[in-house]
Each structure stands twice: as structure tokens, then as C-alpha cells.
Amino acid sequence: MHRIQLDLEIRFPNRWHIGSGEGSLMIDRPIRRDSRNRPFIPATTLKGIIRQSCEKLSRTLGYPEPSDPHQPERMYSPVDQLFGTKFEPGGLFFRNATPDDNENIQTLTRNRIARYRVMNTARNQHHLSTEYAAPATLKTRIDGRHANLVNVTDDYPPIAYCLLIAAIYAVERIGGDKSGGAGWLKDPITITKIDYNGSDVDTGLLFALFDPEYYIQVRGAS
Numbered sequence: 226m227h228r229i230q231l232d233l234e235i236r237f238p239n240r241w242h243i244g245s246g247e248g249s250l251m252i253d254r255p256i257r258r259d260s261r262n263r264p265f266i267p268a269t270t271l272k273g274i275i276r277q278s279c280e281k282l283s284r285t286l287g288y289p290e291p292s293d294p295h296q297p298e299r300m301y302s303p304v305d306q307l308f309g310t311k312f313e314p315g316g317l318f319f320r321n322a323t324p325d326d327n328e329n330i331q332t333l334t335r336n337r338i339a340r341y342r343v344m345n346t347a348r349n350q351h352h353l354s355t356e357y358a359a360p361a362t363l364k365t366r367i368d369g370r371h372a373n374l375v376n377v378t379d380d381y382p383p384i385a386y387c388l389l390i391a392a393i394y395a396v397e398r399i400g401g402d403k404s405g406g407a408g409w410l411k412d413p414i415t416i417t418k419i420d421y422n423g424s425d426v427d428t429g430l431l432f433a434l435f436d437p438e439y440y441i442q443v444r445g446a447s
Contacts, residue, residue: 240357266322303385322365
């Protein structure tokens, strides 16, 4: 059994928007707020963003594609092992990314002309208001518990965990209105702590373990 714990800090240097999906009388697109009325990133949103980054990085490095869940015999990609498939659950557990208790995140609202997406033309006398959160730092934690992962050595995390960590560093933007400059991360997400099977891990040694050919060889043999 492999266990990993990652503590993350997400720093937004500019405005960002995680939409609630529900409009109000004053704001067409309000931000998502927690039970304490603070802007935050839901765990499901964070999971989707990091999974997408894992899939991109996995293809870039030449690992097996995430498999078709309808195929009875398949070679699992590291993405499948981390996040699961249609028939087998994954072992990653995400938490909401929230600000510190003493941090008060301000919000601002901006108006723009609403457009018809199909025709790409402006709607007559119709403005769209969007709420944004001011620059902030959010913190969260990811826990992982998996079995039968491919290891290069017993002293360092499996290849799938190395891929996960690299994919977290590769995230560049989070939330809505990214094409308008919202949600961009000036610096990568900071991983303040990596705990693998109860021991701290030096991130500088992890990325030497990326070896797609070794991964495919071990998975094929198993």
C-alpha cells in the first residue's frame, strides 16, 4: 500500500472567478462562497483541473493513454491508477482550497456587454455582471492511498505520484474567464509538504524517476 499527503498553496496574483452557477438580482455571475461567506475552490473543481493536467503531461511523456473502461483487458495508465475508472474508484481525496482564517478576501464586480455566442454579436441593451475575488492565497491538502503502483526504488514515491506532483506544478490557471486574464497563476502551485508513507520527500529528487519505458515494461509484465 502506498500513501501520500500533499499540502498545497495556491496564490492568485490577480482577480479570479470560481462561479457558483446561480445568478442573483444584482450579479449575473456571482462567485462560489463557503459556509463562512469566503471565496474558495471546491475540491471537485481542483480535482478536475489537476486530472486534466495529469492527462496532458502523461501524453507528453509517452505513458499509456487513459484506457477505455469498456475494454476487459487493458494496461492502466498512471492517470487511471490515480483517479480511477468507470468500474474502479481512485485513491485520491481532495479538500476544498480555502483562505486562512485571518485573511479577508475582497471582491469586485465588473460589467461587460453580453454576446450571442453562435453569432458572436452583442446583445442590444444587455450587460453581464461578473463577480471576482481579489488576489489571495488558498491552502488545501490531497491524500492518496493506492496499491500495486510501479516503483523505480522503494525509497521514493511511485511513478504515478511523481506524475501527479509534476502535473500540479504544471497548472497555470484556475476558474472562469481565463481568456480575459482571470485565474492566471504567476507562479506554480506551491507544494509545501510531500509525505510518502510517513516520510518527507525532497522534490528535487522526484523527477529523475520519470521513465515511461520502465513503467510500460513493469505494467506489461504484471
